Amino acid sequence: MRRLTSPTVAVLVALFAVVLGSSAIAYFSSQGLGTAQAAVGKLTAPTISAATPAAGGTVTLTWGTVTPPGIGAVSYYVTRDGVAAAGTCPTAAAPTTVITCKDAGVPVGEHTYVVTAVWETWTAVSAAKTANVTVGEATKFTIGGSASSLTAGGTVNLTITAKDVNNNTVTTYTGAHSLVFSGAAASPGGTNPAVVNSAGTAVNFGSATALTFASGVATVASSKNGVLRLYRAGSAAVVATEGSLTTPTPLALTVTPATTSKFALAAANATPAVGAGDDLTITAQDAYANPTPAYAGTQSLTFSGASASPSGTLPTVTDTSGADVAFGTATAIDFSSGVASAAAGDGGTMKLYKSGSTTVSATATGVTTLTSATVTVAAGTATKLILAASTTTPVAAATFNFTTTAQDVYGNTATAYAGAKNITFAGAEASPSGALPTVVNSAGSAVNFGSATALTFTAGVAAVASSKNGVGKLNKAGAASVTATDGTISTAAPLAFTVSTGTATRAALTTLTVSAGAIGSPCLFTCTITGLGNSGTVTANVSITDSVGNTASNLGSAKTVTVTATSGGTITGSPLTVPASGIATTNTQFVYKAPATGAFTHTITAASTGYTSATATASR
Secondary structure (H helix, E strand, O other), rough: OOOHHHHHHHHHHHHHHHHHHHOOOOOOOOOOOOOOOOOOOOOOOOOOEEEEEEEOOOEEEEEOOOOOOOOOOEEEEEEOOOOEOOOOOOOOOEEEOOOOOEOOOOOOEEEEEEEEEEOOOOEEOOOOOEEEEEOOOEEEEEEEOOOOEEEEOOOEEEEEEEEOOOOOEEOOOOOOEEEEEEEEOOOOOHHHOOOOOOOOOOOOOEEEEEEEEOOOOOOOOOOEEOOOOOOEEEEEEEEEEEEEEEEOOOOEEEEHHHHHHHEEEEEOOOEEOOOOOOEEEEEEEEEOOOOOOOOOOEEEEEEEEOOOOOOOOOOOEEEEOOOOOOOOOEEEEEEEOOOOEEEOOOOOOOOOOOOEEHHHHEOOOOOOOOOOEEEEEEEEOOOOEEEEEEEOEEEEOOEEEEEEEOOOOOOOOOOOOOEEEEEEEEOOOOOOOOOOOOEEOOOEEEEEOEEEEEEEEOOEEEEOOOOEEEEEOOOOEEEEEEEEEEEEEEOOOOOEEEEEEEOOOOEEEEEEEEEEEEEEOOOOOOEEEOOOOOOOEEEEEEEOOOOOOOOOOOOOEEEEEEEEEOOEEEEEOOOEEEEEOOOOOOOOOEEEEOOOOOOOOOEEEEEOOOOEEOOOOOOO
């Protein structure tokens, strides 16, 4: 190993002396054996020129610049009370070249700051500087109000102050802040409490409300920036919150109801039977549905909203004496502390006679109505049947639709009357040809009037479906009054029809008489005469009729009828003429005369072009 020369040792001793006598640490840029020369400098400690505290828990630090002992910049970091400072101050993990910073979140009290300069691996520490923080950061809000009580719908001007932990006003809490308010509920009618923001817009509780703070305080200006409006009667405890800041002591307010402006109605039974008493409870309210206990004494109310029954029975409400008063007429009702209860004898027992849903209202002079009692009235037991038809002027032998409805005593459809029912129809006669009136039953079969007809009722109504369940046919022209019964309940009034004659299609023998023997029934399109006897006579007119024998009218042109008989009998009076206008019956008659001797069976035929012929068979 090479030995150092005396001059080299001298240099090393001198270097160590410099190092030990300096406040900075020497830095060697090279190392090795042999003779060398080194320039030695030092890193000067920074000096903190200011540590200025401010309200809100901040301290602004400023320090002087340190000249590096070599190439490169000097950087710095700050500690408070021996640990890293906050805010914009650099830390040991990330020193920077700044020479000023603002520490934030500094608790109230005296604090010691140190700035450390860093160059390469050298460091130099400043002398300590103290700062006494008297107003900390904002930790809560206090809320004051221009009044401690208000009427529902009224306002209170809020004053909101940002405070530190020691209840000092944090004057640095300024500018726009978004606060969320709570502690008051919506009115019974659903109107939400609100605070007017800095722009003049009312914002509901629970939503962010922009308010402007100046020197730690938000106050109302020009009806903006903190006007509180409450709508629910009772107590409220208003709290403001922004992030972790809240209001430890809420603003206590008492809200009184506004003036009575409407009523709320509640029915004891929401589904009363038709005509049954239903006790109402009537509550006086303000515009926001808060009860108004000051409304008291006998008041004159007019009820509305329910209609008369189909038979004309009016809905009623009892007054204080228990008398039934029709809807639409002033009714005396007793109120106590804003409430009238029919069950307590204050009046207000309601009777409705029309089935279905209805919403009942009550109005007093000068008070706005609130319709809040909705009831669904159930129809009563079926007491009668009602007939309706798709037409009451049908053509003979043409079909139409019957609708049969079961109703209660007040004319409401008796919806409980359902399923298969045997209905017997009456009130219409057979046509001249003997065709009976019919109704098609639920199975699709035509059933004659006078016989039980099975119909299916749904919710009190039997209606035609798929050409079944009530298709009617009337065959005799003229008036008819149709009724129906199930054996227990019947139509209260018949359904009147006027039946017109159908299209002229047939010749018919009318006003037929014989000198002897018997005429079979019916005798119109075909007649049977027995026991006529020798030289006996048959006399008749001829008419033009529709398909079921109703005599036509006003044919438009005269029609010729030729009458013939099989060999052996004689006809006189043929041909006959049917007039062009008026009743389509010949003005004259034909006469058939039987042979003078012997047995016979003769066919008499009355024929007219374009119509089906009529015949009669005469025999001895």
